[in-house]
Amino acid sequence: MKKLMIATLFILGAKVVCAQETGTEIKESVTATEVSIAQQAYTETAVTDLPESVTAAVAKNYPTASIDKAYINKENQYKLEVSLRDGTSGTLFADEDGNWIDI
Secondary structure, three states, X not given: OHHHHHHHHHHHHHHHHHHHXXXXXXXXXXXXXXXXXXXXXXXXXXXXXXXXXXXXXXHXXXXXXXXXXXXXXXXXXXXXXXXXXXXXXXXXXXXXXXXXXXX
16 A cells, blocks of 8 residues: 555656646747847837738738737837727737738
8 A cells, every 4th residue: 555655646746747847848938939029129110101911911800900009120020009999909910011920
């Protein structure tokens, strides 16, 4: 009986270690993505200066959204602060062709 308890504790301990390692790997990849986005400098630009492809992508995928602020970086990628009619708001990232950029 004692050996069974020790074996059970050993297996549970191994599962905890594996779960912690997996969680750490995920956390590190998210942190790397966040750092990559944070390092890109965006400059505010007028919403009226956005390319038609970007405004069309917002209108197509988010028909109730309005673009409140727009920013551009040196790679012609856009950061868009949008709000929906229901009061929710968020940030979208798109390239100059209106393709969404995953963060």
